[in-house]
Amino acid sequence: STAVEATMTNGLSAFNMDGYELGGNTDVNGSGCNYAGYAWKRAKGFFDVVAYTGNSTAGRTVNHSLGVAPEMIWVKGRDVADMWVVYHSGNTASPETDYLRLDASLATTDEIAMWQDTAPTDTQFTLGAHSAVSATGKYFIAYLFASLDGVSKVGSYTGTGTDLNVDCGFSAGARFIDPP
Secondary structure, X not given: OOHHHHXXXXXXXXXXXXXXXXXOOHHHHOOOOOOOOOOOOOEOXXXXXXXXXXXXXXXXXXXXXXXXXXXXXXXXXXXXXXXXXXXXXXXXXXXXXXXEEOOOOOOOEEOHHHHXXXXXXXXXXXXXXXXXXXOOOOEEEEEEEOOEOOOEOOOOOOOOOOOOOOOOOOOOOOOOOOOO
């Protein structure tokens, strides 16, 4: 049990066959608040989840079971309040030295210590020694995404300030698009 988990004892109260139940914690179930809950199932070719413990070692590799090189990776420390660090293969001309953040409206940040200037492969991704992805003894979770025809599409778009149609290449339409 970690400090953050210990404070959320009335947050998530049950996993069921058709979803989950929330307790009374106002951080996850406050009156008059709007929340979004995303639940992805691990599946070869388009989504994987990896938990690991940091060791502050530049160039450390972490194994995954995606089966293809991830196009996007989200990393977050699980036992402390920390930023959501994002690798995206289409982010810049040098995505292995840059990162984005899910929890802030910031431009791309150039930092070799996140991904150690190394592109992910079909079996591993590489970490730098930055504390946001590899602090010694800290517990991390990494979500890995890849495009799979007819199922998922990892990409980007440029906002125009007006209605925008984002074509993901399959007829079911987009279900989850993270706005910039």
